[in-house]
Amino acid sequence: xxxxxxxxxxxxxxTGQRVTLRCSPRSGDLSVYWYxxxxxxxxxxLIQYYNGEERAKGNILERxxxxxxxxxxxxxxxxxxxLGDSALYFCASxxxxxxxEQYFGPGTRLTVT
Amino acid sequence: GIQVExxxxxxxxxxxxxxxxxxxxxxxxNNLQWFHQNPWGQLINLFYIxxxxxxxxxxxxxxxxxxxxxxxxxxxxxxxxxxxxxxxxEAGSQGNLIFGKGTKLSVKP
Numbered sequence: 458x459x460x461x462x463x464x465x466x467x468x469x470x471x472t473g474q475r476v477t478l479r480c481s482p483r484s485g486d487l488s489v490y491w492y493x494x495x496x497x498x499x500x501x502x503l504i505q506y507y508n509g510e511e512r513a514k515g516n517i518l519e520r521x522x523x524x525x526x527x528x529x530x531x532x533x534x535x536x537x538x539x540l541g542d543s544a545l546y547f548c549a550s551x552x553x554x555x556x557x558e559q560y561f562g563p564g565t566r567l568t569v570t
Numbered sequence: 571g572i573q574v575e576x577x578x579x580x581x582x583x584x585x586x587x588x589x590x591x592x593x594x595x596x597x598x599x600n601n602l603q604w605f606h607q608n609p610w611g612q613l614i615n616l617f618y619i620x621x622x623x624x625x626x627x628x629x630x631x632x633x634x635x636x637x638x639x640x641x642x643x644x645x646x647x648x649x650x651x652x653x654x655x656x657x658x659x660e661a662g663s664q665g666n667l668i669f670g671k672g673t674k675l676s677v678k679p
Binding site: 459492499500501502505512513514515516545547549555556557558559560561563564 | 601603611612613614615618656658660665666667668669671672
């Protein structure tokens with residue numbers, strides 16, 4: 458157990474809908490990272506927050522947004538969902554601002570029908 | 571954009587064998603990392619290695635940034651080493667992390 462929790466574990470929704478994925482980092486970790494893993498695109502980095510501020514940005518679509526709250530949990534919002542958004546979404550956390558020692562959560566599997 | 575290529579795509583080993591996984595990248599990078607995803611989907615960050623060599627138990631990694639490649643060595647492989655190994659590089663001003671397609675390793679008992 459990495460200490461990073463993600464909810465929900467599974468999510469099934471329809472095209473056009475909006476969903477929110479939640480991540481709670483390990484106790485004391487200030488950084489949260491979001492990743493998407495799909496059969497088509499492979500593993501992709503989406504975005505990183507450090508202590509509430511956006512720190513690094515990857516291939517995150519404009520329909521997606523994220524934030525990190527004062528208690529350091531993070532939410533990834535996906536809107537106007539398309540079939541191609543079906544994927545496993547991972548969250549990771551780290552005590553550092555950089556890329557070292559990331560601990561991954563178990564992921565949220567999103568299925569868009 | 572930067573290209574990250576991993577080889578081989580698939581590797582089957584007998585338990586106890588050694589192996590070398592390779593990651594080539596097409597441009598200068600700020601850092602390089604290796605990850606392992608086990609057969610149940612759990613991801614683990616193995617190494618942060620922008621240059622030089624690091625060792626962690628039976629695993630070690632070497633990055634030669636000037637020649638744009640990194641190697642991951644697995645010695646005395648065990649069945650628990652099975653899974654997919656990903657290499658990722660940081661490129662660009664926004665700190666985007668670009669992943670390779672991975673090497674799928676199967677270690678047979």
